[in-house]
Amino acid sequence: MSDTTTVSITINGVDHEVEAGQRLITAAEKVGEYIPRFCHHDKLEPVGKCRMCLVEVEGPRGKQLVPSCTMIVNDGMVVDTESEVVEKAQEGVLEFLLINHPLDCPICDKGGECPLQDQTMAYGPGESRFIEPKRTYEKPIPISDVVLLDRERCVLCDRCVRVADDIAGDPLITFNDRGNHVQILTFPNEPFSSYFSGNTVQVCPVGALTSVDYRFRARPWDLEVTPTVAAHDTVQSTAEIHTSRGKIVRVYAAENDHLNDGWLSDRDRFSFAANHAPDRIVSPKRRVDGSFEDVSWPEALNTIAERLGGIAPERVGAIGGAHNTNEEAYALGKFLREVVGTNNIDAQLGDGFNAQLAAAVTPRATVDDVESAGAILVWGPDLKETLPVLYLKVRKAVKNGATLVVASPWRTGLDSIATSVVRYRAGSGQEVLRKLAQGSAHEDAAAALTTGPVVTLFGRASLSEDPRLAESVAAYGRTLPDARLMPLLTRSNVFGALDMGLAPDLLPGRVGIEAGSAGLDAMGMLGAAAEGALDVLFLVGSDPVRDCPDPALAAKALDQADFVVAIDAFVTDSSAHADVILPAALWGEVDGTMTNLEGRVQTVSAAFPPRGQAQSLLEIVRDLAAIMGSGDILPKDTDTASSSLANEAPAYAGVSRESIFFESDGTGVVVPTGAGTQPLGYIPTDAAVPVVTDRFTLHFAPSLYDDGVITRHAESIAGLVPDVTVRISPRDASVLAVSDGASVVIDDFLTLPVTIDADVAQGSVVVPFNQVATKGLIAASAVSVEPVRGDV
Amino acid sequence: MSSPIATWSAEGQERAQQLLALYPDKRSAVMPLLYVASLEHGHVTNEGMQQVAELIGVTATQVRSVATFYTMYKHEPVGRYLVSVCTSISCHLLGGDEVLDAACGAAGVEVGGTSEDDLVTVERVECIGACGGAPAVQVNYELIEGVTDIKAIDLIDWLRNTTPEVVLADELQQLFGGQKSFDWGVPEPDGAIAPVPAFGPYGSAEEGR
Numbered sequence A: 001m002s003d004t005t006t007v008s009i010t011i012n013g014v015d016h017e018v019e020a021g022q023r024l025i026t027a028a029e030k031v032g033e034y035i036p037r038f039c040h041h042d043k044l045e046p047v048g049k050c051r052m053c054l055v056e057v058e059g060p061r062g063k064q065l066v067p068s069c070t071m072i073v074n075d076g077m078v079v080d081t082e083s084e085v086v087e088k089a090q091e092g093v094l095e096f097l098l099i100n101h102p103l104d105c106p107i108c109d110k111g112g113e114c115p116l117q118d119q120t121m122a123y124g125p126g127e128s129r130f131i132e133p134k135r136t137y138e139k140p141i142p143i144s145d146v147v148l149l150d151r152e153r154c155v156l157c158d159r160c161v162r163v164a165d166d167i168a169g170d171p172l173i174t175f176n177d178r179g180n181h182v183q184i185l186t187f188p189n190e191p192f193s194s195y196f197s198g199n200t201v202q203v204c205p206v207g208a209l210t211s212v213d214y215r216f217r218a219r220p221w222d223l224e225v226t227p228t229v230a231a232h233d234t235v236q237s238t239a240e241i242h243t244s245r246g247k248i249v250r251v252y253a254a255e256n257d258h259l260n261d262g263w264l265s266d267r268d269r270f271s272f273a274a275n276h277a278p279d280r281i282v283s284p285k286r287r288v289d290g291s292f293e294d295v296s297w298p299e300a301l302n303t304i305a306e307r308l309g310g311i312a313p314e315r316v317g318a319i320g321g322a323h324n325t326n327e328e329a330y331a332l333g334k335f336l337r338e339v340v341g342t343n344n345i346d347a348q349l350g351d352g353f354n355a356q357l358a359a360a361v362t363p364r365a366t367v368d369d370v371e372s373a374g375a376i377l378v379w380g381p382d383l384k385e386t387l388p389v390l391y392l393k394v395r396k397a398v399k400n401g402a403t404l405v406v407a408s409p410w411r412t413g414l415d416s417i418a419t420s421v422v423r424y425r426a427g428s429g430q431e432v433l434r435k436l437a438q439g440s441a442h443e444d445a446a447a448a449l450t451t452g453p454v455v456t457l458f459g460r461a462s463l464s465e466d467p468r469l470a471e472s473v474a475a476y477g478r479t480l481p482d483a484r485l486m487p488l489l490t491r492s493n494v495f496g497a498l499d500m501g502l503a504p505d506l507l508p509g510r511v512g513i514e515a516g517s518a519g520l521d522a523m524g525m526l527g528a529a530a531e532g533a534l535d536v537l538f539l540v541g542s543d544p545v546r547d548c549p550d551p552a553l554a555a556k557a558l559d560q561a562d563f564v565v566a567i568d569a570f571v572t573d574s575s576a577h578a579d580v581i582l583p584a585a586l587w588g589e590v591d592g593t594m595t596n597l598e599g600r601v602q603t604v605s606a607a608f609p610p611r612g613q614a615q616s617l618l619e620i621v622r623d624l625a626a627i628m629g630s631g632d633i634l635p636k637d638t639d640t641a642s643s644s645l646a647n648e649a650p651a652y653a654g655v656s657r658e659s660i661f662f663e664s665d666g667t668g669v670v671v672p673t674g675a676g677t678q679p680l681g682y683i684p685t686d687a688a689v690p691v692v693t694d695r696f697t698l699h700f701a702p703s704l705y706d707d708g709v710i711t712r713h714a715e716s717i718a719g720l721v722p723d724v725t726v727r728i729s730p731r732d733a734s735v736l737a738v739s740d741g742a743s744v745v746i747d748d749f750l751t752l753p754v755t756i757d758a759d760v761a762q763g764s765v766v767v768p769f770n771q772v773a774t775k776g777l778i779a780a781s782a783v784s785v786e787p788v789r790g791d792v
Numbered sequence B: 001m002s003s004p005i006a007t008w009s010a011e012g013q014e015r016a017q018q019l020l021a022l023y024p025d026k027r028s029a030v031m032p033l034l035y036v037a038s039l040e041h042g043h044v045t046n047e048g049m050q051q052v053a054e055l056i057g058v059t060a061t062q063v064r065s066v067a068t069f070y071t072m073y074k075h076e077p078v079g080r081y082l083v084s085v086c087t088s089i090s091c092h093l094l095g096g097d098e099v100l101d102a103a104c105g106a107a108g109v110e111v112g113g114t115s116e117d118d119l120v121t122v123e124r125v126e127c128i129g130a131c132g133g134a135p136a137v138q139v140n141y142e143l144i145e146g147v148t149d150i151k152a153i154d155l156i157d158w159l160r161n162t163t164p165e166v167v168l169a170d171e172l173q174q175l176f177g178g179q180k181s182f183d184w185g186v187p188e189p190d191g192a193i194a195p196v197p198a199f200g201p202y203g204s205a206e207e208g209r
């Protein structure tokens, strides 16, 4: 029975009903007939380049060989994938492909997982008739800091070119020359510097593209594969950790069509060196006379327990937890609320916005909603720099026909494909929003937001922007046709942490705490500590001196606080102030679940045990609670935590490690947000943020490779940290009488070179966030800019 | 924002703007612009490819992909007169190889080489679409049909002695050509002033008529 959405086709004499409109190669694969291929890739446009997928299809003039990757299935199609003619064609194609292929499989990283190797074994002629010399090239050539190219292995399938151009939008590698000389190349001195370059290594069907990190490190058959998520940002792309002899050798993307489509950013893929870094903290430390001394776990925990004994609960606080699993965060929250008795908990570092809005906004958008949106409004951090895989999704949505509006004080990665770009002076967002809503300006943008469903991606464009603007944007987004809202916080598992109650005004499972009973947020705690009103501060994998808007305040707070406990894997600018450091397990060393920015819960798994004496946060707070005599309050392990939060945290009812494993096919489960499923349904309201009128306002621009502790440890991408300059508009440059490259002083202490940039709104200055050269700059809206005397 | 081609000659810049205006999609202008860039730089250079890329909004490697595909883009300096001798089937049968040898001998170069005075480069090319008038030769892509080895030597000598500003197909045909395949009937008033094809000149055939 054919209806309009299916067609019947015959493959090798067997009839099948298949979905209409798809490629023959895909349809055949779905019914169990695998057709070999090199250039075909599910997520890339067909090009029909390699001819490996030739099959015989009956036509009016008899059977004909056709490439099944470009052929759309037709009703009544009769296909033969195994005939003698097809076999001959496959042998021919392989013989041709191998003419110039070096057959250096024994020293090739791809050997053992190479489609060319496998398909030659399965479909190849067995022998070659070619005796001519093969082409050779200098090898390998680095086409970027992370990717190497061995041109003689290339089969010219065009996959890397399509990933770079169509998916990433960075067409920096392509075919050069002609005929027998065709080769993949970058332009001289213009490396393949794309945030997504590692994907080409994963999709290359031969060993032509390899990664610097993995080259000659392991053989595929020796690898252990641990399914997990890439936890660097809140997209939490589904991924795999590949280990060899207890060490991570590479991270691969996993297919998750609801999320990352099998792509990863290079930060996700290449920054795993932190786990094995030599400077990692591997045993508990206590400060004695100003320097750290190794101590045993019981000693360290006893010191903390003693200090907590008899202390007023409101004089204790904890900042962090955004890098931990949900189960760890749940245990931490329980420890602070039920053992210590305080609501002074915050997984954000003053760098996000209203926790209730972020955790419980309705109606909430999923990543699938973004992909199928009619229109998208992005008003928040530059997605390419902060949430690169979501950036790919928005690109895909635009390709699918969505209109896109981007509002930002400076150019973002999405501007070039946006239907309309609203550029505004940092600090004046509220006014822009008002005009947009009233229709008194930005008509193009308003017109591009009329086709529902309209998904609004809202967040803080930079640390220097008023956090309340995000709520005003959300409130506006809510008025758009068939509105869906997606909050953009960027740090790792911060959404999971908020859902587990790591916020002063949230309890596990999206339950709000009334304003009167809420605790202090991160900035509140730092302020209190600086004034001597907070005695004990826990830093849980957080580095407020680097990451919060006011580094000086953070440093003062950590100095003033009586007792600072850092649960961390490294000595950072913040944990260096601690009295006790407890070695924390990192991603890749802990089992559990994490929640991404749409509320999708996925499992993460340990690929190996924590380094040295490091422990998971759950074990740490469990043991500490036990010493304090409250051992029974905390879950004893991940599974107990998982089932107890599935029972206790309302929005997570029934969402456990087990249910995700059995119900989700590896793609995770989205926590339902409909009426009655989460206690707190947060409706954003316009926050009426005052417009900043100072002469200059700051846009403290985030970049993917900032000077964070994880990036610094990843040798292969550490070199990609951008140059630091101050960007100002041409008008301001002429008013200040500074030229390109001249120096200016920011906030009276920071001297930086100027870049004149037409994409900066007049009155704003753009400074990159969290770089060595911008250390100490306060992320306030207003900023002063003075030319260096004698330099103009 | 300074223009990527600010260093080009005034004519080159003007020509580039005309070419850009011809195409609804800027990147379509890549090929004629590469000719203008070669003219400005003497041959296709990295700088030229980058300038064209910026002009049409693609990456330099994409421009290079085009520029390395076609053999008429020269990536190394060539002489002021590029003499292309066809040795494909028709020309081969009627003495194209002898013409090539004679031209090389007269210029004192190997195939593909440039004479010491930098005036003449002789290259071997595949069919240039004048099979009916074989053997065929082009000077800066201006066609001569029915060339013999003797005429080829005369041609090289003439180029070096008179160093014409402009080479014109009709004039060359008269001086050095023989049997023409057939009269196309379309006057071709545009001569070539450099070793790039003189479509109107250096652009689309639509121009200059």
Ligand code: SF4
Pocket (backbone or CB within 6 Å): A153, A154, A155, A156, A157, A158, A159, A160, A161, A184, A200, A203, A204, A205, A206, A208, A209
């Ligand atoms: S380098 Fe790999 S992915 Fe790119 S064209 Fe060659 S074989 Fe294909």
Ligand code: FES
Pocket (backbone or CB within 6 Å): A036, A037, A038, A039, A040, A047, A048, A049, A050, A051, A052, A053, A054, A067, A068, A069, A070
């Ligand atoms: S897979 Fe069909 S031509 Fe390459």
Ligand code: FES
Pocket (backbone or CB within 6 Å): B086, B087, B088, B089, B090, B091, B092, B126, B127, B128, B129, B130, B131, B132, B134, B135, B136
């Ligand atoms: S064979 Fe020489 S022009 Fe065609």
